[in-house]
Amino acid sequence: MVADEAPEAAKETGCGAADPRLQGISDAIRVVPHFPKPGIMFNDITPLLLRPGVFKDAVDMFVERYRGMGIAAVAGIEARGFIFGPAIALAIGAKFIPLRKPKKLPGDVFSESYALEYGTDCLEMHVGAIEPGERAVVVDDLVATGGTLSAAIKLLERAGADVVECACVIGLPKFKVPLFFFFFFCRGQPIYSLLSQFGKGY
Ligand SMILES: O=P(O)(O)OC[C@H]1O[C@H](OP(=O)(O)OP(=O)(O)O)[C@H](O)[C@@H]1O
Numbered sequence: 001m002v003a004d005e006a007p008e009a010a011k012e013t014g015c016g017a018a019d020p021r022l023q024g025i026s027d028a029i030r031v032v033p034h035f036p037k038p039g040i041m042f043n044d045i046t047p048l049l050l051r052p053g054v055f056k057d058a059v060d061m062f063v064e065r066y067r068g069m070g071i072a073a074v075a076g077i078e079a080r081g082f083i084f085g086p087a088i089a090l091a092i093g094a095k096f097i098p099l100r101k102p103k104k105l106p107g108d109v110f111s112e113s114y115a116l117e118y119g120t121d122c123l124e125m126h127v128g129a130i131e132p133g134e135r136a137v138v139v140d141d142l143v144a145t146g147g148t149l150s151a152a153i154k155l156l157e158r159a160g161a162d163v164v165e166c167a168c169v170i171g172l173p174k175f176k177v178p179l180f181f182f183f184f185f186c187r188g189q190p191i192y193s194l195l196s197q198f199g200k201g202y
């Protein structure tokens with residue numbers, strides 16, 4: 001069942017309000033109140049994954065945006081960035097870089113800690129995964145406070161990468177700085193999200 005508070009198609013994030021695929025993507029997001037903590041409205045993308053056509057629409061929209069842009073690497077954030085990132089990377093001919101939670105990667109790593117809507121966490125990336133000057137896109141399912149994306153951008157920039165954009169299915173207004181600024185930019189990098197939750201009372 002998909003709750004009617006599901007995010008709306010983004011109006012101004014560059015993907016075009018009229019794209020008919022966005023309604024199906026929006027309809028396939030389930031909002032679960034009070035998960036994993038009281039007060040959190042959890043946006044669950046798993047119903048979308050059960051609809052292959054809708055899942056493909058979401059991946060295709062990212063691929064259409066990033067194909068031909070000289071993107072060398074798609075960096076996916078554990079865990080839900082691992083669902084969308086590899087498909088996008090393969091389709092645009094880029095490598096996939098997993099940005100993992102602590103102590104999962106066996107080699108030398110860069111580490112960045114960050115604050116979450118419901119806790120704190122850390123991301124790690126293998127040293128040598130990306131070369132200085134390579135163009136990268138960061139992929140995740142959702143941006144809320146932007147803390148996770150900020151940590152991902154910091155990791156890539158520490159390795160000398162050129163982070164072109166961050167790509168998410170859902171943008172939630174959990175902003176710590178003025179709304180307009182933060183929705184479109186995270187550490188100076190643009191955020192492209194297919195859906196947004198503006199005006200829904202979050
Ligand atoms: O914009 P932010 O406030 O940083 O929140 C967004 C992050 O939160 C969720 O992951 P979570 O940390 O819950 O990890 P999980 O995917 O491993 O459950 C989501 O998949 C993003 O990575």
Ligand SMILES: Nc1ncnc2[nH]cnc12
Nearest residue numbers: 041042043044117142144
């Ligand atoms: N409200 C939310 N729903 C799903 N994932 C999240 N990550 C951070 N906030 C979230």
